[in-house]
Amino acid sequence: MAKRTDIKKILIIGSGPIVIGQAAEFDYAGTQACLALKEEGYEVVLVNSNPATIMTDTTIADKVYMEPLTLEYIAKILRYERPDAILPGIGGQTGLNLAMQLEKKGVLKECRVELLGTSSESIERAEDRELFKELCQSIGEPTIPSEITYDLEQAKEAAARIGYPVVLRPAFTLGGTGGGFAYNEKELVEIGINAFKLSPVHQVLIEKSVKGYKEIEFEVMRDGNDHAITICGMENMDPVGVHTGDSIVVAPILSLNDHDLKMLNDSALKIIRELKIEGGCNVQFALNPDSSEYYLIEVNPRVSRSSALASKASGYPIARVTAKIAVGMALEEIPVAGGTAAIEPRLDYIVAKFPRFPFDKFTNAANVLGTQMKATGEVMGIGSTLDECMLKSVRSLEIGAYHFHLPKFDPMTTEQLVDYIREFRDDNVFAITELLRRGMTVAELHEKTQITELFLESLERIVKMERLLAEKPGDEKVLTAAKALGFSDRFIAKLWKCTELDIYNKRHELKLTPAFRMVDTLHTGKYIAYLYSSYQGENQSRLTGKKKIVVLGAGPIRIGQGVEFDYSTVHAVQTIKRSGYEAIIINNNPETVSTDYTTADKLYFEPLTVEDVMNIIEFEQPEGVIASLGGQTAINLAQPLFDRGVKLIGTDCAAIDRAEDRNAFEHLLNDLDIPRAKGQAVTKIEDGIKAASEIGYPVLVRPSFVLGGRAMQIVANEAQLRHYLKTAVEIDEDKPVLVDKYIQGKEVEVDAICDGRDVFVPGIMELVERTGVHSCDSISVYPTFSISDKVKGIILQYAKKLGLGIGIVGLFNIQFIVDPQDNVYIIEVNPRSSRTVPFLSKATGYSLADIATEVIMGKTLKEQGIFHLYPEEKTRWYVKVPVFSFNKIRGLDAYLSPEMKSTGEAIGYDNKLNRALYKALQASGMKLQNYGSVLATIADCDKEEALPLIRRFYNLGFNIEATAGTAKFLKENGIRTHVVKKISDDSDEIKEEIRQGYIAYIINTSDVGSQGQQSDGYEIRKCATENNVNIFTSLDTVRVLLDVLEETTLCISTIDA
Template identity: 40%
Template sequence: MSVPAADGNRSPAEAATTGASTTASAYVMPWMRPPPPELSRRDDIKKILVIGAGPIVIGQACEFDYSGTQACKALREEGYTVVLVNSNPASIMTDPETADRTYVEPLTPATLEQIMAVEKPDAILPTMGGQTALNLATTLAESGALERHGVELIGAKLDAIAKGEDRLLFRDAMERIGVPCCPSGVANTIEEAEHVADHVIGALPLIVRPAYTLGGTGGGIAYNKVEFMELAAGGLAASPTTQILVEQSLLGWKEYELEVVRDGADNVVIVCSIENFDPMGVHTGDSITVAPTQTLTDKEYQRLRDYSIAIIREIGVDTGGSNIQFSVNPKNGDVIVIEMNPRVSRSSALASKATGFPIAKLAAKLSCGIALPELKNDITMETPACFEPTLDYVVVKVPRFAFEKFPGASNVLSTQMRAVGEVMAMGRTFNEAFQKALRSMETGRFGWCLDGKDKVFESRDALETALRVPTPERVYYIYSAFAAGLSVEEVFDLSAYDPWFLHKLHEIVDMAAEELKTGGGADALAALSAVSLQELKGAGFSDRQIAHILGGDVDQAAVRRRRKALGIVPVFKTVDTCAAEFEAYTPYLYSTYESTVWWDSDEEDGLANVGDAASRFTETPPSTGKRKVVILGGGPNRIGQGIEFDMCCCHGLFALRDAGFETVMINSNPETVSTDYDSSDRLYFEPLTLEDVIAVLEAERPDGVIVQFGGQTPLKLALGLEAYLASEEAAAAGVTARILGTQPADIDASEDRDLFIGILEKLGITQPANGIARSLEEASSVATEIGFPVVVRPSYVLGGRGMEIVYTQKELARYMSADVVVESEHPVLIDRFLDNAIEVDVDAIADSTGAVVIGGIMEHIEQAGVHSGDSACSLPTVTIPYNAMVTIRSWTVALAKELNVVGLLNIQWAVQGEKVFILEANPRASRTVPFVSKAIGRPLAKVAALVMAGYTLDDLSFTAEIVPRHVAVKEAVLPFAKFQGADILLSPEMRSTGEVMGLDTTFAGAFAKAQLAAGLVLPTAGAVFMSMNERDLAASVPLARDLVDLGFTIMATKRTHAELLAGGLPDSAVALVLKANEGRPNVLDAIQNGDVVLYISSPSVTEGQVDPERAVRRAALSSNVPFVSTLAAARAIAQALRSLKSQRLGVQALQDYFPNYQTEFVLPGAGMPARDDLCVSAVEASLAEAV
């Protein structure tokens, strides 16, 4: 094993190489015990319960759906019966075909014990469900539940979990084996924490790390004593064991991670080494990371490797994977271990995708006693799994943030993770992978710099301050610093970014500066030599960046044409785990511009034989001759576009592959199941930009492209792709593909306000009074005409970005002046707000014959005005009148036909009494498709994929709406605890990161399950605080009466108190309490004293106004008091409480709800439509024939 010294002169292959294939057992250190005899598959275990991770939250996202899905498949491959419990309906894990028995139930100890009593498993595998699963397993073991049911923990024993998670036990274990730890102390009380700070460490800043939490929840960096006491209190509250580690600050040190796998025969494999781009002080989930490590010397790497082997053995993880984090002092090379996760982690998913080594799959098999040498490498089909992966490329991960969704929250990064998603890119050099990753982010950047969006600072002081403070934008400020004349050394002193990385980034600046010397415009493009263009592309520059550098009328299409003329096109390399030492049988590919041309010193420009250069170097496998369909993924997770769309992509891949098509996936998200190398026939890990997608299409030459499943990401490319596919350029490249499903023009018609209004008027569909405005004067006039309150929002937004309800002209003026940028092309949309309306979501499918079937109709719990993604909803509906339902069904079918929908359609309606209004229509997959599919027992995305491929709904035996007899409730999971300073009120702007599902025979039971699954601890007795606005006062009386009947008492503010007494509630049940700004003691004191068990408040102010109750709401959140901000949700909570008091919630597997759940389709004919039928409509078929 050899890692070269950290210098700036290494070749790309040297910089990327992690080592030769070898088994870890060859390394013998004094503390390593001799390996026991090899094990084999355990036959004493027949049934295994796998615990999932639950909803997507910050710190625990869809990487655990990927890991859990792999684990379930691996265990079933070995012949085990798999029982899965998970509360997330948007996961592939919870598809009924993934496990033998699937429970979509709350992840609580009581629920798990019920399932154990029903299913009687032999073992539980808790290492695939993140921190949630580990904590549950620990609770079940310590409570005696595992012993009562005769269930064994596999994957990680209880003592290994404790030693890995308990800060004190971990520190003691490291001392035993001589691995250095950071100077620290463990505390279980505020007094103990203060003692550690003052007497054990004795100097600030200090790091606070709570035990048994995910994503650094509750932790942080304290720079002064006041901050330390606040962090210590918060960390103790966040830890399930009320334990924190207080440690000396290592700010400025470098951070590294090693992914380690060990089997029961004591074979240990280092799968991947990962280096954080950011120095210590930024959570690894919030840091840019690079694999393999780039700046360690061989000696330093070997030291971390030996420590890792010693640690996994000492902790006792003997049948699975672990993530171990280290810190290295850049001044003297001192090493300390930071922490260890004795389970599959976020970094495990990244390492699996980076190397092609399926950690979760192998860890699941190891947990059953199989040894690493007994397992084959899936990609090479020859080497054993005990061969460590070797990389001949560089991988860069970049986190995605959503601070814009949380006004008032600081965007300074610390030890508590706040990224909501991430992207990954691969290249033959660091610069290439780095720039590819940044343009994968979908934040409007097309590389690291030089794309027209670089920040110019007013002063050097402002620039230096920005470089000192870790924020998501700081990496871009490095370019601003170099452009302002700062040296690498100066930037290092300010930011602590490693000089090796800074030198590499300076190379990008130098290359661009060299091209700027030659002038600009079309003449400069024509004069650009093949050598120069090749070097720019090899450094990761996008065509958009090069066009910006050249300026004038040069655009990315012109750059693309020029480089094609010079023969400079990307080649595709295979991720093969072995640096091309063995043949790879799994087409898992990435693009690179390295070696795309032959270099010849005899040629004038140094190039020769450019015409067939790509064919000499590309590793794209030959076509199988099958019809081929490309699906564009959703890119990084973000609020508004998450795992739900990845599930749709996966279902599309699975259905088309089963139907005989060759499937191709393009995506950039390492967390997802869609980027698992066996989810599709060919996987391209590429940015979802027009340039990168066109490159794949030219390499693959598919028959069709699906843009409908990945959310807004592929839809934004649809018009550009359509133009390309109709061009001579595509024809010259042999690309004859068509966009399948609803056509881009019809999609655009649904988003263009004027076009859409015309369609609605033609069909007689009513919508709220509305208008558009390009100035404050226009907005004021429109609002006056249609009447307040109004909903205002920018056009073309995702997840309700920038949406708000305004009630007065003053609020409208504030919104127009401060909250949005108004442009003539993208005006502000203004709609009359339908007060006290109920919102309804509809998912439907249409085929090319015009047939339309409704998949599901969902009633929102929160009233209109709360973003649909943040509202709970019920399927079937509960309170919608019959006549309104008839109207909704009729108008849905009519609109689907008028928009020429082929595939999925989501429409949002508002119902006032029996009046129905349309809010919006989206002819694409929606975030509710997975929920509806689980609720009705039909995989809608699979049906939609086959419909887009030319089959009819009749072919697929899906001809009528399915209304289930049970009730399914979806609830949103919100991340407010991660964003200090942000208000926690629900609004038209979406803020949830994930969702859960409750299934029961009644609405009350299903809603109660959904609340428990979302982490809401529903009280059974105590005082409920109520403070209602003027609109909700009268309706709050029946709610309060229900709560009193259930045994609760009421605390109410002055106006609400008077209304409740006037409504007939007894004095003994209703107590008066002061608001936070009315004196002491007040409601804030009551919450902090633990006297409030449920907080119900409908605010009387709107977003942007000063609200004295904001601090009270934050206090309720910090004190884990359930908070409800709408009257409708409060009513549902009361029903749930009544259900919990009257009966025990049961559990039932999806396979029992749907004994005939459709996982496969019996297709007509030969199982594949004819080439001319691979279409979206009769219109497109005739157009194709004409072409």
């Protein structure tokens, strides 16, 4: 096949906002695909509504539309742009589903647009459960006994025929959404109601459970000439039953014999050929651990999370090659790492991917794992052995663990631990290691968990080395062996009862330092600057004579630290390269653009700990290290690196301390004459009670030095405060808790850049929700819509004073409260890049991360042509709306609070504010209905404010439903209201109405501090999120929704009205 010359313009559909199940891996894939097609001379048009991505930079595609990813908007873009083709498999399930809808609705035919790469028939055969089953049967490939069902009755009958337990798998959903295991009919009905609702084609597969089988995956690639190769085989540590995104995954496959490995590999290649998939494809198998019996679980005919992992694990750019195959190129015509894409990668090292879960933030949510994905992100460790790469992965997770040890398991009895691991949980591997410490055997644990012995033996080797270290403190041979196994200095220090620095010094005495090995799987002889550390093998990292700068990445994606920080990291690297320096990245997240080895001059795929970073810095000897762009991960490394003599460039440690240390910050604000809410830092419970009574309730309480508002709460009285201080946080001399006066007002946010002499504020963002909701869970608008020029002036002066007063060099972020009297208070200053940097960069047209990196490297704002504190505001409105993944994590409360809960964000922009809001709400995935029922359960303190809002719904033609107290109030004020019984009165009326889809919107507010887990409100919110019904816990959001609905709804009236 030859490269297509009959097409000139190609549309790529992105994956939209980050949700659990669809994260940064699609930014990486989309960026690769856009650049690959531009490289071949095609004009690339991109549609994606996620402002936090590199992909949506105007340098990546020729034209970027950040419009909602709905059929209506994509059709408009197609009709306007008239591209020759669409590349559908790059934007995850979202992009694939949209491409299929465009074809079914006839839009592609109308616009004469073809689908590139895999045909719609092939996509249909892979994605539709029934067609896939027929295909497998026709080529003799075994599939799990299953039946396709279209309603609950059919599902019940199918389950009875197949026999429980069964798995429910809704068709065309993402990350296993809506699926699950059912052990009886009651559970089947519970899961089934939601599963049918979430499948866009109302189709659910009822499948025999093969829980306990090994889960094996292959990433395969095929071109138009029917040349197919295997990129990477991967093995899940957890058996079938846990979503692969939630499982520890190891590559290459280690536990299979040659016969089974060849059998599954041949099957994967047979499938990709039969489906005629052109590009990358992921094939998942269930293998009986006691025989060679296997079943095909599923095929993803697109770039996926697994393909991002396989790309980083093998160094083979799957998305890039897929894009080139789509335009007719053959594997042997596509250059990759000194060879061609036709060469099968061969790994001479081992990688382990560990999922990163949000349960540290959501302690009330159930941490039991199943077929529905719950991880927000992932890390990858590369090592010479399985033990080494697994220990590196644990260090990378940033969950407070530097080893397979979590203090929470220490007080548990052996019986409790055995009971704990009966179900799949997010931290089972730590509990299993603890059981090995207590003498349980590999065979016993294999029987209890069905985890392959090979992985348990690795954990056993680690436990044996712990014992040896404890028995022989100071022994040099044991130290050498422990480092070769992958142990950290910090954990060895713990066992030897000394400091981490002592171990570091001892290693240097012994010249015990790691080698840096190259990720080279094509073995073409070309040097590839993609490196990992190991205490085994020769060093392969080449030093150049160039001056170099190291940028610390942001680690795994979690709530509070998302892809926005990767955006800043990548921009910094690009700026460093343009300035003539060698740019080096250290990061450990396989999903991101920053860990594509072509992004920087050199990539070290390593844990972001002091020890691992120091090893690289000592080897590379850079001019400086940038720690202010990788979120809290990088900032937390600044002080310990500085203490070891590392030259940090940009904001220094003293400045970070002035912004983050409570007392230092208070002194600075007094010196600068900038007001903030009254507050105190306390280290004892009684001091906290005393402080709150002096300040006056309600108060906002939180631990200091946290990201994403972890464990932040508004409390209304002493009883609630006591409960919080006893249960929600650790409080002692080293861990002060902040108690602040809660001021209700407008929240305003700025990102700014300071060069030591001048400050630049590119834009001021106003938040829709009042204080009390985390800024990233609030709707954010640029330019501001209700702030006076006088207040803007005060904000700008405070920003200038703070940048210079703290000593910022580079980016910083400030949050303000504006009270009803227009007094401006400071909430906090973050002396680093923030989550709003990509959004504000795209809204204002100023590339903040690039400007800040130039500043960090010594180029002043004036030298960059920036002479004003605040540029002229844009006339167009830009809106950022948070996106949540509540329906993925059962038990997670949707009540918005100071604790951040959103996983992603969407953008909307227009010349009219309400239209921009409408587009942003649509882009966030909200179902905007202009008819139906509104259910209101309003706290007494909010009733007066809620009344005009509910009247507006009523005037739009909505039915109003409410619980007794709210209904009485509404009726007294002339609003016809249907009374529904409370859940606490033993009634299922509300839940049933939500489940049946009768309710369009729910408004649920609580008195300050009373949104407890046992309340009716909690049950309503839980039911709403499980059934994808819009729920609002802030009246400010409701007001915005009404503005939008009134703008977009055609109302009726009599002729004489």
